[in-house]
Amino acid sequence: MHEAPGSLHSLHDRPAPPIKTMTPDKIKVACSNCNLRELCMPVGLQPTELQRIDDLVATRRRIKRKETLFRNGERFSALYAIRTGVFKTRVTAEDGRDQVTGFQMAGEIIGLDGIVNNHHTCDAVALEDAEVCVMPFDRIEELSREVTALQRHVHQIMSREIVREHGVMLLLGSMRAEERLAAFLLNLVQRLHARGFSASELVLRMTREEIGSYLGLKLETVSRTLSKFVEDGLVEVNQRHVRILDAEALRRLVNPTVCS
């Protein structure tokens, strides 16, 4: 099985041990030689530009499982690039109902919601021990005035998020439970694959309830639908470990009319 460089995201049940022996926050790993660079930074920079990009990361921050990177209402100051671990973001209605708006993994950027009003409007919760690069937003703005590749990159990241959310709206607004779950699993495994993991196996870092919240379903429906997938031979499920046996069939589920 293809493993990610540095084993960023273990497929075993327990969270992966830190890559290196506890790196104190002050000893920075520069963006310029970060193995996630292609994921979170623009490509094709001049060496001098690359050097300046290194300064974007003011510091690193470790977040333990179940702790929050930021919360609704907190002052916004920085964007965060995820180095290790998986997060969920969630919004909460005034009456307490909440909705998971996304699951984010290594190389993805979170915190964009805070830009409008200088305050975050959602919570970011670590689903496993995690580490992020803290990139003060005023520094990002300053630098992206000078490095046009960075400017373009920031715009693309935000646009990508908007497009992703369009997809979620389509899912929530017009798909049935099986289609939602199939789309979810395929999306997860595809993103993991892009990070060097298996194209057919994954470990869910979230509970059935969190999946349900994201997909607009109750946890029982998620569980039942998963069981149905197992019955039909589409996947193997062992706790949070999922092996996809028939990706083609899952794809057909998501997209009823497109046969094969």
Added chain:
Amino acid sequence: MHEAPGSLHSLHDRPAPPIKTMTPDKIKVACSNCNLRELCMPVGLQPTELQRIDDLVATRRRIKRKETLFRNGERFSALYAIRTGVFKTRVTAEDGRDQVTGFQMAGEIIGLDGIVNNHHTCDAVALEDAEVCVMPFDRIEELSREVTALQRHVHQIMSREIVREHGVMLLLGSMRAEERLAAFLLNLVQRLHARGFSASELVLRMTREEIGSYLGLKLETVSRTLSKFVEDGLVEVNQRHVRILDAEALRRLVNPTVCS
């Protein structure tokens, strides 16, 4: 009843006649004295900056009812500021199902979805005859490198869209039909009010089916739920004309536990 400056958005059933006698596209109305400036441009600019902003709008474009401003797959080149009229944006799944992702009105910016891949990923359809300002995106990027207020503004617009979509996800993922429709009506009337229209009356520029698509409901459910609101004395409905009689009750519907 408070009318908008220039009667941009009539409350009568028929589309409002053009504000001025047909203005040829070449005769530009500069941003600097556009009555929508506070809605779509940054505030507190220096006069010299304001002047440069005027150059952002390359041209104007009129779109007739039911025609598209851009379509899924088309090359992305510009953002559009809506001057008059209402649009819907929609995404389409490969099997043809589509989902309305938003309704946009005067002063709002559309086209952000195209930035990531240089191609649009949704359609923007005019729900009534409309006019937009065409702002070539490379010009926006260029100018926002020099005018920091513009840079900040662009970031805020994109972030605002992300936050709005979070709200829609919450709605689609965890609200029931009555709550969705109540939230929809309150949101619409609030946005119209911000544009100088009545705080309690509105004319729907979209069909029941389009509302349903946006809210993840079938048109029959939208119709039934509206009828129920009428029975309960929350609103008056006459075709597409809606008068809100008990906004407080609608708000309570959206937010069950918060009692008045």
Added chain:
DNA sequence: CGCCGCATTGACGTTCGTCAAGTCTAGTGG
């Protein structure tokens, strides 16, 4: 060992979708 959180499964109820009939309005053309 026993507790706790997470997951599964079944029985039942509610909400919303589906299908179908019928109304209303605006637009068209005689």
Added chain:
DNA sequence: CCACTAGACTTGACGAACGTCAATGCGGCG
């Protein structure tokens, strides 16, 4: 001016999908 039509809307009857409630299982951890 009025019949005719098409599209949007309403309403009812019924059914399917999913939520609710409850019992139970299972694995991990103190």
